[in-house]
Each structure stands twice: as structure tokens, then as C-alpha cells.
Amino acid sequence: MALLRYAEALNAALREEMVRDPNVFLFGEDIGTYGGVFKVTRGLLEEFGAMRVRDTPISEQTLAAMAVSAAMTGTRPVLEIMYSDFMALTIDALVNQASIYEYIWAGQVRLPFVLRTQGGGGVGAAAQHSKSLDVFLTHIPGLKVVAPATPADAKGLLKSAIRDPSPVVFLEHKSLYNLRDDVPDGEHLVEIGKAVTARAGTDVSIFATSRMVHESLSAAAVLETGGISAEVVDLRTLRPLDLAAIKASVAKTNHAVVVNEGWRFCGYTAELSATIMDHAFDDLDAPVERVAQLDMPIPYSEPLEAVVIPTAEKIVAAARRALA
Amino acid sequence: MAEAIRVAGAVGEYMDSVTVLEWRAKPGDAVEAGQIVVVFETAKAATEVAASRSGVLTKIFASPGDEVKIGATLGLIGDSAADTTEAGPASEPPRAGAGMAAPRRAAPAGHAARSGRIVASPLARRTARARDVDLRAIRGTGPNGRIKRRDVERAAKGGRPSPSGVPARGQGSLNLLRSGPACDTPVVFIHGFGADTNAWRWTVPHLERDHGIVLVDLPCHGASPAHPINDVIDLAREVSQALRDAGIRAAHLVGHSLGGATALALPELGGVRLASLCLIAPAGLGPDIDGAFVAGFLRATGVESLEPWLRRLVADPARLPPGFAEASMALRADPALRDAQRMLADTLFPDGTQRFDLRGALGRLQVPAKIVWGLADSVIPWRHALASPGHVGLHLLPNVGHLPHLEAPELLARLVRELIRAAA
Numbered sequence: 001m002a003l004l005r006y007a008e009a010l011n012a013a014l015r016e017e018m019v020r021d022p023n024v025f026l027f028g029e030d031i032g033t034y035g036g037v038f039k040v041t042r043g044l045l046e047e048f049g050a051m052r053v054r055d056t057p058i059s060e061q062t063l064a065a066m067a068v069s070a071a072m073t074g075t076r077p078v079l080e081i082m083y084s085d086f087m088a089l090t091i092d093a094l095v096n097q098a099s100i101y102e103y104i105w106a107g108q109v110r111l112p113f114v115l116r117t118q119g120g121g122g123v124g125a126a127a128q129h130s131k132s133l134d135v136f137l138t139h140i141p142g143l144k145v146v147a148p149a150t151p152a153d154a155k156g157l158l159k160s161a162i163r164d165p166s167p168v169v170f171l172e173h174k175s176l177y178n179l180r181d182d183v184p185d186g187e188h189l190v191e192i193g194k195a196v197t198a199r200a201g202t203d204v205s206i207f208a209t210s211r212m213v214h215e216s217l218s219a220a221a222v223l224e225t226g227g228i229s230a231e232v233v234d235l236r237t238l239r240p241l242d243l244a245a246i247k248a249s250v251a252k253t254n255h256a257v258v259v260n261e262g263w264r265f266c267g268y269t270a271e272l273s274a275t276i277m278d279h280a281f282d283d284l285d286a287p288v289e290r291v292a293q294l295d296m297p298i299p300y301s302e303p304l305e306a307v308v309i310p311t312a313e314k315i316v317a318a319a320r321r322a323l324a
Numbered sequence: 325m326a327e328a329i330r331v332a333g334a335v336g337e338y339m340d341s342v343t344v345l346e347w348r349a350k351p352g353d354a355v356e357a358g359q360i361v362v363v364f365e366t367a368k369a370a371t372e373v374a375a376s377r378s379g380v381l382t383k384i385f386a387s388p389g390d391e392v393k394i395g396a397t398l399g400l401i402g403d404s405a406a407d408t409t410e411a412g413p414a415s416e417p418p419r420a421g422a423g424m425a426a427p428r429r430a431a432p433a434g435h436a437a438r439s440g441r442i443v444a445s446p447l448a449r450r451t452a453r454a455r456d457v458d459l460r461a462i463r464g465t466g467p468n469g470r471i472k473r474r475d476v477e478r479a480a481k482g483g484r485p486s487p488s489g490v491p492a493r494g495q496g497s498l499n500l501l502r503s504g505p506a507c508d509t510p511v512v513f514i515h516g517f518g519a520d521t522n523a524w525r526w527t528v529p530h531l532e533r534d535h536g537i538v539l540v541d542l543p544c545h546g547a548s549p550a551h552p553i554n555d556v557i558d559l560a561r562e563v564s565q566a567l568r569d570a571g572i573r574a575a576h577l578v579g580h581s582l583g584g585a586t587a588l589a590l591p592e593l594g595g596v597r598l599a600s601l602c603l604i605a606p607a608g609l610g611p612d613i614d615g616a617f618v619a620g621f622l623r624a625t626g627v628e629s630l631e632p633w634l635r636r637l638v639a640d641p642a643r644l645p646p647g648f649a650e651a652s653m654a655l656r657a658d659p660a661l662r663d664a665q666r667m668l669a670d671t672l673f674p675d676g677t678q679r680f681d682l683r684g685a686l687g688r689l690q691v692p693a694k695i696v697w698g699l700a701d702s703v704i705p706w707r708h709a710l711a712s713p714g715h716v717g718l719h720l721l722p723n724v725g726h727l728p729h730l731e732a733p734e735l736l737a738r739l740v741r742e743l744i745r746a747a748a
Binding site: 222226 | 447450466467470472473497506569570
């Protein structure tokens, strides 16, 4: 066990997998000489050389298509897209290539690549560098999408993603990179598609991923002072969903709050809320409460940004509405 | 026979409903043929509807914001104000907006506000089936009167409805009912002696669209627990604690009578920040109170003995809504509740005298404040209002008794809105 930052845990996962499997290689903008803008790939160029840690030009559309092609040839590429905002440029490769080739060629081709990116707000990075476009990716059948909240899960999920035979989009969060916590040494794998109870409770279930798990935990602490016992479920994987965990928690608390940092309209909270209705309707004692980003660009001003993105206060209010 | 004002079919080529935007006349107003009476919105434009005949607008069935079907009757024009029988083919009136006429909590047990449909959570329905409980016999304590599991379980145990808003924990917490949009500084209403949260049902619909609302049941009242109270400050302390437990750190307070005194005492405790204060015929500003009323009201064990005292509460007894005495008595049916209130009255109003004096607290107020008092109040004399300092606004209402929130709810809501704006 070591006390590592989230970025260091990711770095450890990359290093361990590159040592374990010579087919694993990294490419992306500024990941080599510069070590990545968030220092996730620091030291890897020096350790593994320029064949396996490649700096590329700014051309996300090409990079995504390269990841697909390289995976088809039998390697295990790990592509970094610097900001999830620019995932918009990769969508064609994901929706028209990566997600369907295994299907249309009847499994003769596998696409074991990982596309890492980071998104989210809360640091004053404004409208073009703060987006949470989770649903652009979770909408596509054939893609797995994970979004770890802790350093240990960051390591365990990234190792699992690299070993997965199919495309995995790995969503990191810019404001989590400095989060420090215990991380198991060596072979630590977290199964994709498995949620974890971040805090147990009995009155209301709060479902979240990534940074929103921490906002939800803060909310749960506030709710506790008012005598409300909130359970926080860290979904960890956005797709495929851990339906069993969701059903078990709602069956226990009968009240659900769903949280996602992305936009509300047609957003991830809409899918979660509908899923809970589909599978746990008779366990609900109140409508599912949603906490999501306001449907507008993220303002540069930090006080205004706090109004737009989900916060612990908004989660507290939603939990109280559910329990009214 | 009155003539119907309808949404004409021709406007609706592409649609099957429209939204009412505005009425240009009120019920009781005389209208001329050709005069615009109502405006509604179609997909393309606002459409004005003119009166088809001269007469009196006698009924309005759809409020601004309501969606109504093409062909539906929006209102009636009759020969006189009493002419409300519709001529011609009977047409089902559109469902009235929930906020308009319906009380927030239906007086009879069971049905949530709008219609005969039972509003219950899926879990409450499942629990009711499993425990063989009839949902129609239950009063819901959730938002919009929704029946939640706690209501079913209470009914299965034979108990009375009790705290909502936060999960019941022990016996200590006061009953809070929340409605309206979520906000950091809600409007908190505190009822008077012998009443409960139902006191605000005429006022709240005018405010809850734009403001977060919290209704409090005082100790020994409504669905709150009963225990000995020694002073107004005890009431204030319990309300303050209940608000803090619900996460409320700041509030616009509206208090009636004893609830006014409670509201006045509450901010000095420091637990909840006061944004503005509206006192309606408040206690605590002078010694007088109608002791005979308090005693008679407390003695009543049936509608016959309660109703004469209720009539004393208002300037014009004709303004008491139908069934008011029956509903009031039903809410006072529990002898334990009446005993607790009798003890409270003995403590706070011994020998027909207000024992406590909060004029000092009024003088120390630092936020916008108003006192609203009916000039026909026969329970507490309105002249107590004259004890207030210059920074407190006085609104003295002619032809209004001790219940401005029932007798002049729209005006009261307007005054509360003005206070909220002044405090912003």
C-alpha cells in the first residue's frame, strides 16, 4: 500500500501494464517529453523510449482513428486526449468504427484500446476546458466507459481497461489529480461494471461518479447533522451499469438522488433516473431527484461556475426534496 | 342561462390544447359584447377572445398558466353574478390549476389536492397492499399531499399523521411542511394559538410558485409533539431547532398571533438568520387578549360549540369557507391535543392576559418588518400595533378581523412579497 496522488496512481498503472505487456504503448499530445499536462505520463518516455511513448501533433480525429487501427493490428494502444471537450473530435472513430467493427466482423477483430481523457469543472477553466461529455460516450453501444473517483480505483480500473479486449473510454477529472489516498501496490485490478458503496446509509441513496462522489460525500456529512443517513454509491463505471448495486441500494433506502457533472437535459442523470424507474419503481417512496449541470456553457467566473455545476449544497437540497 | 367562453376550434389546426395567458376581467365584472375577456397562447401567437354577449363574467375555470383543450369552456358570462348555469351543450370544465382553488392539503383524509385520484408513492402503494391498508383513508404528508410509506405504516399502526419534511427521528421534531422551489432563504409560516399549518392554505398558493415555503406546526399543535411549554421563548427555541435540523439557516418569517410572538422571539436566539419579518395580529405587544374567546375555543368538543367562537375570529362570518368549523373540529378531535393546548394557554395567557412582552425585540429589529392587523380584530386589539417603532411598517386593514390570512390572503401575499423584495 502506498499513499499516492490520483495522477501517480494512473502513472503506476500505465508503467505496470507496459512492463507486463510489450504490446501496450501510449500516444497523445504532450505526453512524452512534457510528461502530460497533468503529469500522468511523467517519466514513461525515459523508461520505455519513444517507440512506446509517442508525442503527436494536435489532431484528435486522426489520433482516435489511429487507436482503432493500431488495436486491430494486435497492439494495445492507450491514447490520451488532453481535454474531454475535444472528445467531440473523436466521435466518428468511436461511433462509426470502434464500437461496431467487432460486431460487423463477427468478433474476428478485437479492439483492445483505451482512450484516456479528463474533463469536468470546478477550477475556473471556463467553457471550452471544463465540459463533462459523459453521455456522448455512454450513448454508444459497444463502448465501456469508466470514471474513477479515488486513486485506488484510478489504478485498478486503468489496469483492467488496458487488459479489456474491447474499447474502453477512461474519464479522469482535472480536479482529482492531486487527490492523495492509499493505493494497493502491484497487481490491483478493479472490475469494470462494479459499483462500490462509498458510504453506507439508510435514508436516501446518492449515485455518482468521479468528482461528484466527493461532493456527494460532503453532502452526506451535512445531511447527517440533520439526522439524515445518506448512502453514497460510487458507480465507478458509467457503462455497463452495475444494476444490482443500484437496485440493492434503492431497495434499502427507498429514495434516490442521481448526480452527474454533465448537462441535465438528455444527460446521464436522465438515464440513471429512468433506469431506477425501470428496475426499482415499487421500491421508490418519492420521485428520483436529479442533480446535474445547468443547461448552459460553464462561465469563466468561479462564483458563477459554482452556480452552474453540481455542488454538495445542491445534493443536500435534492436529498431533502426526496425525503420531504 | 350563462354563455360559455370557449377556445374556438379554428385556432387549433395543429394543436389540441392552448395555454391561458391572462384574464382581462374578474368574476363579477360587467363585460360588453366584443370586449376582450381572456387571452390564450397557441403555438404561433397570443389569441384574444372577445365576449360573445354583454353581461357579467360569472365564472373562470382556467387560470393563467393552465393548459386547456380546444373547445373547453374557459369561463361563463351570465345576466347577473349569480348566473352560473351554462347554456347549451354541457362541456366538462377544464381541470383547474392546482394552485388556484384547491387547498394545499385536502381537508378530508386521503385524497391529494387536485381530484379524486389517490396520489401515493409506488412504495406506499406496495406497502398498503401488503398490509391491507386502504389508501383512501390516509392523509398524505409528502409534497402535494402525496402518501408516502410513513403514512401507510402510521395508518397500519392506527396513529395520526406526524412529522414530515425530514425523517421522523424520535419524538422531538416539529412537523414541517415544505413546498415551492428549493431556496436558501424560504418563507417560514408560524400559525397562531389553536391553529396548525392548514391556517396558511389560502395564502401559500399565492406565493409557492416563486418562493420556497415552510409551514411549521408549533409544539402542542397539528402534527407536532405535545409537551409542557413555559414561555414563548420555548416555542421559538423549538421552531428554531426544527428549522436548523431541516438545514434552514436563514428565513423570511411570517407569524400570526402567538406565532407572531414566536417569530419575534426567534431571531434573538441566533440559530436562524432573519431576512424579513411579517407579523399578523401578533401577540406580545400588549397585555390584552379576549380571554372568553380563548376559554370558549378550548372548551369546545364539537362543531356546535366551536363554530360560534370561530365566527368571532373574522369581521364577516359569511367569509368563513363552507365546512370551516367541521374541518377545524376534525383537526382538534384528539383530546390529548386539546389538553396540551389548554395547559399552554394557562401558561401563556393566565386570566385572559398576555404574560409576555416582546416590544423590546420589535425595537431591536434590523431587517424589513411589517405588522398587518385587521381593524375589526376582536381577539387582540389592533391598537397594540401602535407600540411599534418607526422602522416597522403598519398595515391596518378595514373590515378584517383576527385572520387576515383567511380574510385578505392576496393582500397578505403581496405584502410578504414586498418584504422579500425589500430584504433582497
